[in-house]
Amino acid sequence: MGAADGVVRLGSRFLGGLEPLHSLIYFAPETEKALVGVGLRPGRMCYFAGRSAAFGAVGPGAVAATFYNFNPELVARHLPRAWTLASPESVVAARYQAADQVLRRLLGDEVVASAEVAEAAELAREASAGCQVYGRALYAAHADLPWPEEPHLVLWHAITLLREHRGDGHIAALVLNGLDGLAALVTHTATGKGFLAAAAKLTRGWSDEQWDGVVDELRASGVMDDGDGLTEKGRLLRRRVEEETDTSSTAPWKHLGPEGAARLFELGRGLTERVVGAGAFPPGVFATR
Known part of the structure; x- marks a missing residue:
């Protein structure tokens, strides 16, 4: 394996080794309590406003574009109303409070x-210094936020930046490969590595009719089979999306270097195992690797 392949492989390990240390906030009761405490309504409003507050008082279009696989109609039920209840600045502060x-x-x-x-905080912050702003809207919004002072919050913020940087690259790969938000969700579900279809529709706000319509289109294009699985063409498509996502997300790891990246993943894996073992996620959501 060459040096370039090694950097890509390090980047692809991000989801298992580090990303759960950010994503735990979406499952923690502390998050909704803190966000409701500054005025938001419980439920989806907390998610949409909490993750997008770094943009400022943004409307539903920008959130639907950057979150990608949520039904824009669902987003519009909560934004911009959220900003009449709480300022973006107060939401950002509440999110850090919840992370702490x-x-x-x-x-x-x-x-x-x-x-x-x-040590992990220092390494993750250094890795995030290698992120690229071009075309990375959600990353760029969070990168404009001031850094917290306490190391565990520095670590959380740095992993947030790495996560959103990678996510922006993933969206670019989906667009390049002709998968809109719902088609991306349907094909990801069909890999067997994501949501079950019922959970995907419920959490992302898609109706049975909308879902079935896209499935029919994907069958007609040869991406899905009659059993709601991926064809060989579909499997190659999803593999290409993931490979392009990995390739477009190597900048932080090139900047940090292989030794620093390996050490960060070692530290991150240990912390991730701790939070998973402590019940940070519902069963089956994350498996460390």
């Missing part, structure tokens, strides 16, 4: 204050 609380609950104060967390 949930990390302390899952890791414990001793681990939060440990040298390992401080």
Whole structure:
């Protein structure tokens, strides 16, 4: 395996080794409590406003574009109304408050204050310095936020930047390969590695009719078979999307270097195992690798 392949492989490990340390906030009760505390309504409004607040008082179009696989009609039920209830600045502050609380609950104060967390924070921040702003709208919005001071929050923010940077690249790959938000969700579900179809429709706001219509289109184009699985063409399409996502997301790891990246993944894996073991996610959501 060449050096370039090694960097791509390191980047592809991000989802298992580090990303859960950011994503835990979407499952933690502390998050909704903090966001409701500044005025938002419980439920989806907290997710859409919490993740997009870095943009400012943005409308539903920008969120549907950058979150990608949510029904724009669902987004529009909550934005821009959220900004009449709470300012983006207060939502950002509440999100950091929630991150602090949930990390302390899952890791414990001793681990939060440990040298390992401080080292991981330093490495993750350095990796994020290699992220590229061009075409990365959601990353760029979060990169404009000021850095927190405490190491565990520096780590959380840095992983947020790495996650959104990779996510923006993933959307670019989906667009390049002709998959809109719903088609991307349907084909991802068909891989067997994502949601079940019923959960995907429920959480992303798509009706049975909308879902079935896209399935029919994907069958007609040879991407899906009659059993709602992917054809060989469909499997190649999804593989190409993932490979292009990995390739477009290598800049942070090239910047950090292989030794630093390997050390960050080692530290991140240990912390991820702790939070998963402490019940950060419902069963089956994440498996460390």
